[in-house]
Amino acid sequence: MAMPLPNTATAQLEPVSVRPRRVLIATDTYTPDVNGTAVFTHRLATGLAERGNEVHVICASDTGPAKSDVVDGVIVHRLRSAPLLVHPTMRVTVPTRLDRLMAAIDPDVLHSQGHFVVGRAAIGAARRRGTPIVATNHFMPDNLFQFGRIPDRLRMAAGRMAWRDFGRIFDRADHITTPTPLAAGLLADQGFERQVEPVSCGIDLSRFHPHAEPKAWARKSFDLPDLPTVLFVGRLDEEKHLEELVRALPYVLNETEAQVALVGLGNQRPALERLASRIGVGERVRFLGYVPDEKMPQVFAAADAFAMPSIAELQSIATLEAMATGVPVVAADAMALPHLVQGNGFLYTPGDVIQLARHLTTLLTDDELRVRMGKASRELALTHDHQSSLARFEQIYDEVAR
Template identity: 65%
Template structure:
């Protein structure tokens, strides 16, 4: 997408590029989305927020996104019909790729942006630096606020190097902080009913609504499998696919350890798409247990090319234990793939007749389910059809429409 620079303000600490807001006779609804992660960040919350912003703009809203600069210095640009305000940022010491907005002057900057943009509603995508600054600024301006939670403490434990013995206490403190910040919002959502119930169980005092992240069903229609495999240099054999971050909470060692049992019955391969801190450990594990040649690491694949990746596979594996929904699993379902997923967090709500759940850590059980799918054409066809039917209930247009209804309810 082409970026069209907007006029900028002096590069002073905390100062941001000016907003070019043209007056209109009948102003469209204006939504300001505040997020601590946005593309080029690679994670589910980033992708969801990007699709939300672009989807609302395509449906007629005037959308502003406030996020951390991917380059450090601030800038404002129009990308895909969305005005994106990137704030001063620094690398996050605990994470190899993400950046955070600097706290100095952030509240003042956010208040300035909200005052200039004059949004009708503010939609916050997290409770960290930018999210809490936006909640405070919106409160000061008397604006309605929607907050969507994508956070699980498990997502940070690897990077924060929290010892196992302290993780329960650290998790409790993290939930308490989120509850305190999100209590300032007028409406709180999260992607699934399981995730909503979790938030309430962790002490959130108000109602939480489940609104699916949604996916663009048209993007993930299957393409010729042999062609897709050639495109990514994959052998033409039964393929188990994972797409996501190669990080601790994804528990990808389950998939690697399951592969030798699968290979006793099927001439299969496992393909892992994504980057993360556990890649070298996973490569060493695959080599040590004798399946190194049957595990392919494709690294980062641009979002535009993911439909072809799913088309190359026969079954999708999601071993993660900290999924509030799992956009990658939804995408795989939209591509007609059966699912084998960990029986953890919100994954069970995506698996009903379209695959199997297994106990996290039980590689033999995972292998048994993968083998059953790969060796039965009838079972595979039945589960593929069920995946398509479930995915159809998560059309992103339905999610966008519900968020628009929430905005209208708050404005009323």
């Protein structure tokens, strides 16, 4: 008996089994660490997972022993780590080869977030295996000098050595990105000859948005008095120059009621507390410490102005989140920050405390100006939608895989 022929039309309609794109992200710092790279990497990983990718992260263990778990839809492989003696809140991975883990994951692409211990090992393993490599730079030597206790007279030479080491590792990548055009130009200025594509870190505009409610409700959530509030979010470390913000506060208080709220952890907190007490503003400088990511939108909603005195920002996710919330900005005229201040606030010369205080006073005492600049902040932030950034990274993964 003749066998019936298959229904060709039906066969053509049957779906082809295709597994999701498998992305391996390597990073030396990841949540619960609180810094720009950790925040970006966590949101990159979870964002890619929400878009249907299978995402793995290799990072340092936050407790010490190696472990693996699924967190927020991401498979996180934590490597054995030890405390970083020069930093109170971070840990460093014990150097290791990652060939076996790389083979077990079998990623379509590796996306490294740095060239230190984990990134270096992952790039080496990917090269040996023939896995395409995308690398994103968040590094500036200024971010390391305070932790390495490097004297000022040696920092220029140390910076040149650090950049040469960076170039040697990132030169092995197939595609290189960094958050801003200015950051890409910085790499070229340091002699890095490869093409570097600017891709914004991006922000979740659905989470960070203006609020119609009075700011008192948000301040109450963090036990803040209902006073005009200048906010900073980030590490309380040397390169952030937060002493300038504290020193500016007495001049602001000569003109209007105000307080400064500092969100984050870092080794400069004791010194900042002593400074605030010594100049008579101890009761007006509030240290909120670590705030979980899910509560960050409320933090920004409590602010009348956002201050970023750092001189080592390649983009500044915290500044973008403040802008998305509709908060005007006062920032140091340094690195990438001028790109974020265009009709939505003021720039000040780093170190000029009087100028910083004058700009903050102007914002806090002019309701109409503050509202207008807040709207401009939101408009600028709309150009940094993280879904656009995620889509571009997916395109890059497919390009290097081909």
